[in-house]
Every structure is written in C-alpha cells, then in structure tokens.
Amino acid sequence: MQNINEIQRFSFDNTNVRGERVLLNEAYQQIIRRKDYPKALENLLGEFVSAIALLRDIVKIDGVLSLQCKGNGPLKTLMTECDEKQNLRGIAQWDEEQSFPESISLKELLDGGYLVITITPRNGRRYQGIVEIVGDTLAECLEQYFYQSEQLPSRVWLAANGAQAGGLFLQRLPAEQAKEGDEDAWDRFTHLASTVKQEELLGLETNELLHRLYHEEQVRMYDPKAMQFACSCSRQRTLDAVGSMGAIEIREILAEQGTIQVDCQFCAEHYEFNAQDLAAWLGDEGQLH
Numbered sequence: 705m706q707n708i709n710e711i712q713r714f715s716f717d718n719t720n721v722r723g724e725r726v727l728l729n730e731a732y733q734q735i736i737r738r739k740d741y742p743k744a745l746e747n748l749l750g751e752f753v754s755a756i757a758l759l760r761d762i763v764k765i766d767g768v769l770s771l772q773c774k775g776n777g778p779l780k781t782l783m784t785e786c787d788e789k790q791n792l793r794g795i796a797q798w799d800e801e802q803s804f805p806e807s808i809s810l811k812e813l814l815d816g817g818y819l820v821i822t823i824t825p826r827n828g829r830r831y832q833g834i835v836e837i838v839g840d841t842l843a844e845c846l847e848q849y850f851y852q853s854e855q856l857p858s859r860v861w862l863a864a865n866g867a868q869a870g871g872l873f874l875q876r877l878p879a880e881q882a883k884e885g886d887e888d889a890w891d892r893f894t895h896l897a898s899t900v901k902q903e904e905l906l907g908l909e910t911n912e913l914l915h916r917l918y919h920e921e922q923v924r925m926y927d928p929k930a931m932q933f934a935c936s937c938s939r940q941r942t943l944d945a946v947g948s949m950g951a952i953e954i955r956e957i958l959a960e961q962g963t964i965q966v967d968c969q970f971c972a973e974h975y976e977f978n979a980q981d982l983a984a985w986l987g988d989e990g991q992l993h
C-alpha cells in the first residue's frame with residue numbers, strides 16, 4: 705500500500721450515527737523506530753496512536769490531546785500525543801528485564817493500571833479524565849471513557865502490526881440530532897463493523913473498507929485530513945526544562961561535564977547547553993569560568 709497517513713470522518717444519511725476511520729503507516733513507523741521495542745509494544749503503540757488520532761478528531765479543541773497509560777506490570781508507561789495540526793508522537797517505557805509474548809493483553813502488560821486522557825487547550829484550563837483498565841484491550845477502555853464522559857454509545861476497533869496502524873470508530877449521537885428515525889441503524893452498523901478483520905482494518909483504504917462493510921447503506925464521507933509524525937520539542941522548551949532543575953543541580957552538572965546534554969525521547973533530537981545558555985537560571989553565581 706502507498707503512503708497513507710490520514711483520518712476521515714463519515715456519517716450515515718438519515719441516521720444519528722457518525723464515524724471516523726484512521727489509517728497510518730509512515731507516521732506510525734517513525735514512532736516505533738525510535739527504540740528497539742518488543743513486538744507487543746510496537747503493536748500497542750500503533751493502537752495508541754490510532755486511538756489518539758480518533759480522539760483528537762472527536763474532541764475538537766485547539767490544543768494538544770494526550771493519551772497515557774501507567775501500570776505495575778512489565779509496561780511502565782506509554783504516552784501518545786496529537787495536536788490540532790494532526791502532529792503525532794508517542795513513546796513507551798518498559799521493564800527490559802521482563803520478556804512477554806506478542807499476544808499479551810493491555811491489562812496483563814499494566815497489571816492494575818489506568819489510562820489518562822489529558823486535554824490541554826492552547827488557551828484555557830487543562831482537563832484530565834482517568835479510566836481504570838477494566839477490559840482486556842485499549843478499545844474497550846476507550847468505549848468506557850466515551851460512555852463516562854459523553855454518555856454516548858460508542859464503539860472502537862483498533863489494530864497495528866508494526867507496519868500499519870488503524871482504527872474505526874462509531875458513535876450514536878443524542879436523539880435530538882437524529883434525522884428520520886432508523887431505530888435499528890446503530891445495531892446494524894456496529895454489528896457489521898464487528899465483522900471487520902485485522903487485515904481489512906490495516907490493509908484497506910477508507911473508501912474500500914466502508915464499501916466492504918456498508919455497501920447497502922448511504923455513507924457520506926468527509927475530506928480526509930493528513931496526519932504526520934512531528935515532535936513538539938524545541939531548544940527553548942528544553943532549555944526551560946533544564947533551567948527548572950534549579951541553580952544547584954545545574955552548577956553540579958556543568959562542573960562535572962562542562963555542558964548539559966539532553967536527547968529528546970520522542971524524536972532523538974540532541975540539545976546541548978553551556979553556562980552562558982543557562983545564565984538566566986544561574987544568576988550572579990553562574991560565573992563558572
């Protein structure tokens with residue numbers, strides 16, 4: 705398949721059901737290429753980036769949305785982010801002493817963990833939602849989240865295989881937004897979507913996938929939006945983070961190493977700062993030389 709990194713919204717005419725489909729290859733591969741991830745985590749990162757892409761398109765805010773899980777099992781933390789320009793990034797940290805099979809579930813990987821969804825608008829207050837890991841899969845956890853936060857029935861299907869990552873989302877909007885009544889629409893559409901195979905979710909373009917599932921329905925498709933891997937780190941932001949360690953610690957590292965070096969965990973960009981760069985944080989006592 706050619707390079708496809710996009711999300712596309714769709715709806716069904718004369719019903720109150722809407723949907724989203726995301727399909728990523730290059731953007732996903734760039735994220736998992738940063739570290740030597742075990743296969744299970746390559747797949748899970750793919751599910752997470754697909755999920756954050758879907759969430760980002762549903763929660764329409766001007767800002768950054770992040771999806772993170774934390775636990776006590778072999779997976780310590782996994783975090784993905786997406787902003788309003790569809791820039792994606794993600795990272796996972798795990799116990800490298802432990803080995804686990806490719807088929808391990810999210811629940812087993814986290815062993816009593818939870819999922820945090822953080823909405824950070826460019827202007828305005830940050831909002832966090834927490835979901836306990838009750839189901840075996842990320843898709844089940846997200847369905848739980850949508851039900852808790854929006855009280856709207858929603859279904860999510862996610863898949864990833866180290867090359868492609870994809871997701872499908874269906875949601876039934878409140879009754880007042882329903883057009884002509886089609887009482888069975890929700891059951892019919894979710895039942896059909898449940899028949900989707902992993903190779904279809906990852907291998908078919910959106911129009912092909914929707915045709916495969918819903919060729920007897922009136923599907924309205926909206927313009928796809930391109931997504932890409934991009935990191936939001938910058939020299940200034942990294943400098944601010946180093947500065948926040950405080951003068952004592954900064955002085956210690958500078959005395960030992962001459963400069964302070966930082967590698968971005970998401971994109972491997974290398975930053976280096978000397979005493980002059982950090983002068984604002986070191987104050988009058990910053991004169992090392």
Ligand SMILES: [Zn+2]
Pocket residue numbers: 935936937938968969970971972973
């Ligand atoms: Zn970066």
